[in-house]
Structure formats: C-alpha cells, structure tokens
Amino acid sequence: MSGLLTLIRVLASPGARQGRLEAEGLSLKCTLGKGGPVPDKQEGDGGTPLGDWPLRKLHYRADRGGAPLTGLPSLAIDRLDGWCDDPADPAYNRPVRLPYPASHETMWREDGLYDLVVELGYNDDPVVPGKGSAIFLHIARPDYAPTEGCVALSEPDLRRLLARCGPQTLLRVELI
Secondary structure, three states: OOOOOOEEEEEEOOOOOEEEEEEOOEEEEEEOEOOOEEOOOOOOOOOEEOEEEEEEEEEEOOOOOOOOOOOOOEEEOOOOEEEEOOOOOOOOOOEEEOOOOOOEEEOOOOOOOOOEEEEEOOOOOOOOOOOOOOOEEEEOOOOOOOEOOOEEEOHHHHHHHHOOOOOOOEEEEEEO
C-alpha cells in the first residue's frame, strides 16, 4: 500500500477525556482514558499515556464485518483470546489464551468495542510491571464515554483511519 500515514496525532488538554485525532487530511473526534492524558502511566489509573506508540497489529472480529482494509498485520480474534493486566504475572501486558488464572481482559467482547482493536507498542519493549497494559486504539462507545486508558474512535472513523495505516505508523498522544 502506498501513501500510508507515518504519524497520527491525538491532541488533548490536560485532564481531558476527549480529544482530536489528526492525521494528513483527517480530523476526528476521539475519546481517551477516564484519567486523561498522563506522562507517567500506572496500571489502573485510567490514564492515556503521552508519547509515541507504534501500531503493532490489528485484531478484529471476523464475525462482525471482517478484516478492514489496512497495511497493518492483522489477526482474527476468537473466543479464547485475552490480554493479561496483572502486573505480578509473567504474561503481563501480553496476549493470553483463556481461561487464564491471572487478571485479564477478554478480547471477544459483546459490546463491540473490540470488534476492531489495534495493539499499540506501549510498555511492550520491554514490559515494565505496573506501567500499564492493554493500551489500544479501538471502537468508541456511542456516547464517547471515557476508556480505561485507550484511544477510541467511532467504527466508521476507525475503519477510515486503518485504511491509511501500516507498520511504520506512529500514534502520538500529546497535550495542547
């Protein structure tokens, strides 16, 4: 794919739970974590970490619209996919198979928020226990209610953005 984005900017005021996602030719409403943008993310604080985060991989529900057009590596989610959010567990901030004994998120969700979910390169190289897990770019709730720390867009906006993303794309969360 040619013409892929290299930088996506998420702009928000300190403490804001919503912001603007801007990329070449795009300006989209987005929602952030209930703790707003934070410079020092901690597990459970509800903050969206400030900084530059690579888009690692798209996970999607094949039974709900299938794989969108994107230059990102993509993987279909199944009912046994989870993501460990227990800082004391060796699989912290990593995908896991369910059932899993430690605290985790279920990737196969009924609310549709993870029908399209992009794994961001936050706290993954290396993983630091307690610095935050499961920071994703995913579908927003219809009312744009805050996330637990992720960045979220409407499904049509996320699909439009994904069509312009590839492995070189960075998501930058910054204050305005």
